[in-house]
Amino acid sequence: MASQGAYEGEFAGLIRLGNLTYIGIYNGVIIRSSFIGYFTPIIAYESISVPTVLTPGNYSSFEATARSEIPIYLRYLVFNEYSNGTLMNTLSLITVNTSRPPLTIWFSSGYDCNEYNINVTFDEPVRVIPIPVIVNTQPPITYFVSNVSIVSVAPQTVLMLLEPGDIVVAESPITEANYTMYVCRKLMSTSSNGYSFLYVMEYLGSTGVSIPNSIIMNTLGIKQSSNLMNIVNRVFYVLSSGKYRLITYSVGPENLIKTGRGSIIDFMVFAMTALRIYGIPTRVALGFYGISSGNNSYVFSPGSNILWDESFIGNGWIMFMPIPSYVKPSMGISLSNLASSVIIGLILVLPWFIGYLIYILLSHVKAR
Numbered sequence: 001m002a003s004q005g006a007y008e009g010e011f012a013g014l015i016r017l018g019n020l021t022y023i024g025i026y027n028g029v030i031i032r033s034s035f036i037g038y039f040t041p042i043i044a045y046e047s048i049s050v051p052t053v054l055t056p057g058n059y060s061s062f063e064a065t066a067r068s069e070i071p072i073y074l075r076y077l078v079f080n081e082y083s084n085g086t087l088m089n090t091l092s093l094i095t096v097n098t099s100r101p102p103l104t105i106w107f108s109s110g111y112d113c114n115e116y117n118i119n120v121t122f123d124e125p126v127r128v129i130p131i132p133v134i135v136n137t138q139p140p141i142t143y144f145v146s147n148v149s150i151v152s153v154a155p156q157t158v159l160m161l162l163e164p165g166d167i168v169v170a171e172s173p174i175t176e177a178n179y180t181m182y183v184c185r186k187l188m189s190t191s192s193n194g195y196s197f198l199y200v201m202e203y204l205g206s207t208g209v210s211i212p213n214s215i216i217m218n219t220l221g222i223k224q225s226s227n228l229m230n231i232v233n234r235v236f237y238v239l240s241s242g243k244y245r246l247i248t249y250s251v252g253p254e255n256l257i258k259t260g261r262g263s264i265i266d267f268m269v270f271a272m273t274a275l276r277i278y279g280i281p282t283r284v285a286l287g288f289y290g291i292s293s294g295n296n297s298y299v300f301s302p303g304s305n306i307l308w309d310e311s312f313i314g315n316g317w318i319m320f321m322p323i324p325s326y327v328k329p330s331m332g333i334s335l336s337n338l339a340s341s342v343i344i345g346l347i348l349v350l351p352w353f354i355g356y357l358i359y360i361l362l363s364h365v366k367a368r
Contacts, residue, residue, distance in 0.1 A: 054079060054087040054265075054286060063123035064300040066132070066290055069116050072181075074130035074300055075287040078165035078310075081208040082269040085250055087284055087307075089165070091202055097161040104149040105131055105166050108316020110184025113146055118179040125173030129159070130287065131166070132181050135308045136320040139236040141229070144318055146182040153177045164199035165283070166317075187229075187316060200312045203281035207273045209253045216274045219257050224278075228313050231278050232320070235271050239322035246324050264323055268307050271322045281312040285319070 008029045028037015059076060066072060079087035097103065118132045133145045150159060150168065158171040217223055220234050238244075245261040253269035256262040262270070268284045275282040288305050290298025308321040 052089045059286065059288075059305060060302045061124055062126075062130075062288065062300065062302055062305075064120050064130070064288075065123075065293075066118060066120045066298045066300065067296055068118045068132070068290075068298060069296055070134070071290060071292070071298065072118065072132040073135050073287045073289050073306065073308075074120070075133045075285055076128065076130045077286045078167065079284045079286070080164075080203055080205070082253060082265070083208050085252075085265075087265060087269070087286075088208075091164050093162040093165060093167060095160045096163045098158060100156065100158055101152045102149050103159045103161060103168065104147050105161065105168065106147045106316075107133075107145045107166065108147075108184075108318065109188040110144045110146040110182075110186055110316070111188060112186045113182045113184040116181045116183065118181060119176070120179070121176045122174070125175050127170050127173050129153070129168040129170055129174065129177060131168060132179050133287070133319060134181075134183050135287075135306075136236075136318070138325050139240060139320075140233045141236065141318055141320055142185070144184045144187045144316065146184045146316075148182075149180045151178045151180055164202045187314060187318070200281045203283045203312065204276055204279070207269060207276060209269055209273050211254050211270070211273050211277075213277055215257060216277055220274065222278075228278075228280055229318075231280060232275065232311050232313060232318065235274055236320050236322050239267055239271055240325045242324050244324065264307050267323045268309055271309050275309075275311055283310050284308070285310055 010025055010027050024039055024041040026037060026039050054077075062076070064074065066074070077089070079089050081088045081090050120130070120132070129150065131148050131150075133148065134143050136142060153159070153170065153174045154176040155172070155174060157174060160169045160171065161167075162169060220231075220238055222231055222234055225231055243260070244256060244267070246267065247261045247263060250263040250266055251259050251261060253262065253266045253273060256266045256270045272282045272284055285308055286305060287308070288300040290300050291304060293299050306321070308319055310317045310319050312318075
């Protein structure tokens, strides 16, 4: 049997040569980000550029209003590495689906699900279209976003689904989008001998942070386990327990355990690094949470940005926020780039009441 994080057989995957990305079939053995075998290309795409670094300029003009039955997060960008005190996406994005709405983004396969219709209007036209999701804010992981469909946009335009990362870009800017979101209480399980989703292996590579395996395993109290959900929940519990303190400046993800404190980036990157060491593909997402204005209406702004982790378990992505659950909603956190002493300026207000409202609302809605 292959060791944890190692898979043998045929896998759909990518290989990059210059500005072209080839989709094809790997045949051999994958051990985390290393591959031994051969690759058969099927089709080539030219890479597409979207914001790749967590800086204020990439989201400082984002403002929107949503109408939704439940509180939501608007998922915006995805990062796979840490460098110079901030998050980066070093993966080349390619278009895997181009169409007019409806366009469906699949995150996982679940059951015992509820359907929610969401309308979002943007104060300024946008090309990167945020995706409404629900994020678990307290362990254990309870809810799973199965899929989100962009039903319509205004003005009408062609949409492009980019991978890796599940990012949607409009051919021309839009000012309004209508979505259907399915949230499930159960995640369908599959064999652990391989991944059914393309591009997942991209999130098993180095995070840019060096943390000894012994420190991670001693901190989490897990040497090895075949139950990947238990590992994710353990990381989630340890980092949100309050043992480690959330502060307004970075000490570096590699120093979080030693110092007992760190910034939100430190927490997210530590969790991403730890889970990849256990062979679980993990990435960091940037999004926004809404401030309720009553009547199922929520306002989103640059000041309501937030980070969370996404891990691939079985056959889907699960979303969770591994930071201390004692943080009050009024607390503002600014993130520092220690390497260059430049203030990133990301202001964080942690909406723990949102997680509570999601739990209450979903628990009392009958599954359709």
